[in-house]
Structures are given as structure tokens and as C-alpha cells.
Amino acid sequence: MDIQPLLDAATFNSDGLVAAIAQDDATGDVLMLAYMNRETLQMTLETGVMTYWSRSRQKVWKKGETSGNVQNVVQAFVDCDGDAILFRVNQVGDAACHTGHRSCFYRRVEDGALETIGTPVFDADSVYK
């Protein structure tokens, strides 16, 4: 597919990054927010597999490389000012979060406390040795 229009529409910040939201195409749940640079955005569009830029490790981060829980792109949307891209994805393995939770947003504000919702789909310690 011609990926140039999206690359052209993307507005990278001073660190060379755009925000990338992964939304579960089946459930509509927002799974995670991470960042992509031009290279990993291009890789994501070319391969159809969500590939972020890890700010903490300063390297290409093919999501699910270790856990097997890759995210396959279904659709991509760019926002009005181009600094965020929304991807509807098929989440393989049912868990996007490195904690084993389905979504990284697994803590809800409830009565002034943070309540953990759901139980981990996998045991993080046995996946990331």
C-alpha cells in the first residue's frame, strides 16, 4: 500500500515522535498508548504489525516480540493536527500490557482509589524471564 500520504500527514514532535493509540478492533477497548518515530511508523504501515519506538530503551519496539502478543493493524486514522495516529488492531494473545492485563489501562479511578479491573491474561513473570 502507498504509505506516503499518512507519513506526510504525520506531525512529528521535537523528539521525532507521534503518539500511537492501539484500540482493540473487536471490543473497542483502548489497549495502549505509545510512540512511533518515522521509521517505526513506516515499518508499522509496511508490515501491518504495530511497531513502536521505545523511548526508555531508545530502540525499535516490535510489540509482542517477546510475549508473542503482536498487534495486527486493521485500520489507521490520523488526527486533525497529525500528531496522533489511531490504529484499530487485532490483539493476538488477548493481552496488550506487559503486566498480562488485556489493556494497559487496567486501573480505574473508583471512589478516590485506583481499582484494578480484570485479572491478568498471562503471568508476566513466566513470559518475560
Place this chain on the structure above:
Amino acid sequence: MDIQPLLDAATFNSDGLVAAIAQDDATGDVLMLAYMNRETLQMTLETGVMTYWSRSRQKVWKKGETSGNVQNVVQAFVDCDGDAILFRVNQVGDAACHTGHRSCFYRRVEDGALETIGTPVFDADSVYK
């Protein structure tokens, strides 16, 4: 409500910001991504109305202040590393985007081009004079 647990869980970046995703509670559509500093996160939690920090204008940005299209918080979730917060909101006026589109993510990658989905709910020129 006691907002301290969420403020404590939030991880502000070097610019003092966390990412804030607004998701339509009724439809599950991701409406927009913007940023909050500690002050506007606190205002959002205290007032129940989405209040961002405008990076371009460097000021408090109560979403919908001009257009009337405010976003009322239904639920808030914090992600695993605290640098993103997901808000499920009731979008007043049916349009989150300043372009009049329902969602800021109104351009979809389709056959290598960006296709505009949906028509604006309001006429931006008549709202923002």
C-alpha cells in the same frame, strides 16, 4: 472525590505533561488525544469536565469553552506506567474536533490515500469566528 491516588499514579514527562485520551462512552470511538499538566489533570478530576493543557497556546484549555462542546468525564483509567490517562466521556454537541467532525481521527488510511470519514456535525467557521 479523592483525586490524590490518580495524581500520584500519573507520570509527567519533562514538559510536565501526561497524555489524555478522550473516548466516547456511548460509542467507544476515540475522540481525541491531548495533554494535561498536573494543574489541568486536577481541574479535570475536580470538575468532571475535560480540561487540557494547550501546548500551542501554553494555557489552560477547557475543551468546549468556545464551541460549547464540553466533555463530561464518566470514568478515568491510568495506564501501567502512568504516562497516559484514558477518560471515557460524554461528548456534548456530538463533535470533539474543532473541524466540526465527531472525532479528531476523521481521516482514515484507505487504499494508500487519506479518506475523510463522516461529515462535520457543525460548521467550524460559524462556531469559531
